[in-house]
Amino acid sequence: MSNPSCWIDPNQDKIREECGVFGIFGIKNAASLTALGLHALQHRGQEACGIASTDGKIFHTERHLGLVGDNFTGEDPSERLKGHISIGHNRYSTAGPTTLRNVQPLFSELHTGGFALAHNGHITNAYTIREQLVEKGAIFQSTSDTEAVIHLIARTKSGEFIDRFVNAIRQVDGGYAFVGMTKDKLVGARDRFGIRPLLIGRLGDAYVLASETCALDMIDAEFIREVDPGEVVVINEDGIRSFTAFPNARRRPCVFEFVYFARPDSVVHGKSVYEVRKRMGMRLAQETPADVDVIIPVPDSGVPAAIGFSQETGTPFELGIIRNHYVGRTFIQPTQQIRDMGVRLKHSANRRMIEGKRVLLVDDSIVRGTTSTKIVRMIKAAGAKEVHFRSASPPIKYPDHYGIDMPTKQKLIAANYSLEAMTEMLEVDSLGFLSIEGLYWAMGEDYRKEDAPQYTDHCFTGDYPTPLIDRDRKLLNGDKQLSFLIEVA
Ligand code: 5GP
Ligand code: MG
Numbered sequence: 001m002s003n004p005s006c007w008i009d010p011n012q013d014k015i016r017e018e019c020g021v022f023g024i025f026g027i028k029n030a031a032s033l034t035a036l037g038l039h040a041l042q043h044r045g046q047e048a049c050g051i052a053s054t055d056g057k058i059f060h061t062e063r064h065l066g067l068v069g070d071n072f073t074g075e076d077p078s079e080r081l082k083g084h085i086s087i088g089h090n091r092y093s094t095a096g097p098t099t100l101r102n103v104q105p106l107f108s109e110l111h112t113g114g115f116a117l118a119h120n121g122h123i124t125n126a127y128t129i130r131e132q133l134v135e136k137g138a139i140f141q142s143t144s145d146t147e148a149v150i151h152l153i154a155r156t157k158s159g160e161f162i163d164r165f166v167n168a169i170r171q172v173d174g175g176y177a178f179v180g181m182t183k184d185k186l187v188g189a190r191d192r193f194g195i196r197p198l199l200i201g202r203l204g205d206a207y208v209l210a211s212e213t214c215a216l217d218m219i220d221a222e223f224i225r226e227v228d229p230g231e232v233v234v235i236n237e238d239g240i241r242s243f244t245a246f247p248n249a250r251r252r253p254c255v256f257e258f259v260y261f262a263r264p265d266s267v268v269h270g271k272s273v274y275e276v277r278k279r280m281g282m283r284l285a286q287e288t289p290a291d292v293d294v295i296i297p298v299p300d301s302g303v304p305a306a307i308g309f310s311q312e313t314g315t316p317f318e319l320g321i322i323r324n325h326y327v328g329r330t331f332i333q334p335t336q337q338i339r340d341m342g343v344r345l346k347h348s349a350n351r352r353m354i355e356g357k358r359v360l361l362v363d364d365s366i367v368r369g370t371t372s373t374k375i376v377r378m379i380k381a382a383g384a385k386e387v388h389f390r391s392a393s394p395p396i397k398y399p400d401h402y403g404i405d406m407p408t409k410q411k412l413i414a415a416n417y418s419l420e421a422m423t424e425m426l427e428v429d430s431l432g433f434l435s436i437e438g439l440y441w442a443m444g445e446d447y448r449k450e451d452a453p454q455y456t457d458h459c460f461t462g463d464y465p466t467p468l469i470d471r472d473r474k475l476l477n478g479d480k481q482l483s484f485l486i487e488v489a
Contacts, residue, residue, distance in 0.1 A: 065100070191249070
């Protein structure tokens with residue numbers, strides 16, 4: 001889902017977010033397992049979290065700002081959130097106030113009964129749909145793109161719940177993984193390219209839906225399979241049923257799950273994220289070698305690639321930067337000023353590993369260049385003789401539109417400056433990026449080879465799998481702004 005600023009200008013900075021979703025059907029204390037699953041998915045969103053549950057009669061929901069561990073701890077959450085079906089959501093955003101009304105799961109009362117919905121991704125025609133519906137008199141309760149789907153379900157005139165759900169999904173475009181719940185079923189859906197991840201697991205007789213396998217591992221559930229691109233799954237007392245919302249679906253999951261988002265212990269599309277990231281580092285070493293004394297990762301996201309780089313070259317790997325784990329990810333700080341400060345709060349130099357050495361820093365990516373600039377200065381101040389910087393992904397030249405926090409083109413350093421200019425700006429002795437072919441090699445694939453599994457790599461190539469309807473219509477300027485509502489929880 002997107003935060004309120006999404007409705008001001010879909011092209012502006014700070015609109016997008018990645019989220020984590022989880023659902024479970026057919027187990028006592030379902031909400032407690034949801035809390036655990038969300039805790040494992042905390043890296044996908046730290047701004048807000050919510051859980052809904054039902055015992056088949058009554059629905060319960062609890063939504064909070066902040067971390068899962070701070071909100072669903074202590075007393076067993078399923079004492080409050082009763083029932084054998086439950087879904088949950090971790091929200092991540094970069095901008096403005098996260099108001100409670102946008103925190104998921106969203107709950108609504110439909111013809112077919114109560115319905116709770118959690119969403120990871122971004123719907124690229126949500127505003128267009130919203131505009132049409134509001135003109136016809138629809139009243140939206142939130143400013144999130146997710147709510148458009150609920151309206152579309154509500155406006156479908158006939159059929160069982162699932163027919164209405166599939167009909168709604170067919171009208172939205174973009175990258176999404178939905179996990180929803182009625183009083184007797186759990187539903188999951190994935191966009192027609194499978195841009196955002198969603199998978200199915202099993203825990204005894206219970207079924208689980210989750211963004212990543214690390215959430216299954218957390219509760220000892222077994223991985224069954226991914227929800228297919230364009231597939232809708234419905235889980236109830238009778239088991240699992242599958243519907244095809246998009247017969248022409250084509251698999252093109254987002255490479256950024258491998259680059260940054262997924263937890264290293266997760267298995268994404270059959271591949272270990274940790275191993276893929278290490279291979280990115282190995283290939284990076286082959287493509288952009290450097291004569292240095294020590295390889296230092298920018299923690300935590302640069303660690304696996306730095307290990308790969310070190311193993312490939314035989315240059316020692318050292319923890320030359322220590323990360324303070326008690327501040328959130330750099331990007332969740334909304335303003336540039338605080339974002340800059342966030343970097344300082346987060347990382348400290350381990351001087352002994354740096355002083356007098358030729359240092360090579362490895363990070364997973366360079367987005368704005370904020371982190372790298374700060375880190376380089378810090379490493380120099382700690383006495384490094386030379387500082388070289390490597391990004392384990394290609395230059396990010398295009399914004400994302402499918403649920404990742406990725407600024408406008410103007411703010412993406414690699415979209416605006418040459419390698420030489422960036423080398424100067426970052427004040428490094430050398431700078432290198434992994435090639436797009438190298439990224440595919442790390443995933444064990446051939447770049448753009450016919451018949452090879454394809455990914456969406458739009459951040460690097462500008463090749464967006466879907467039309468970007470709201471963006472292209474240049475909607476949401478000026479008078480189109482929606483109100484902010486600050487609620488006190
Ligand atoms: P920069 O400081 O260049 O803007 O961003 C680079 C840093 O942000 C890297 O350390 C990388 O791990 C991290 N990063 C890359 N993409 C994302 C994202 O979409 N969200 C968040 N929170 N961090 C990101
Ligand atoms: Mg990082």
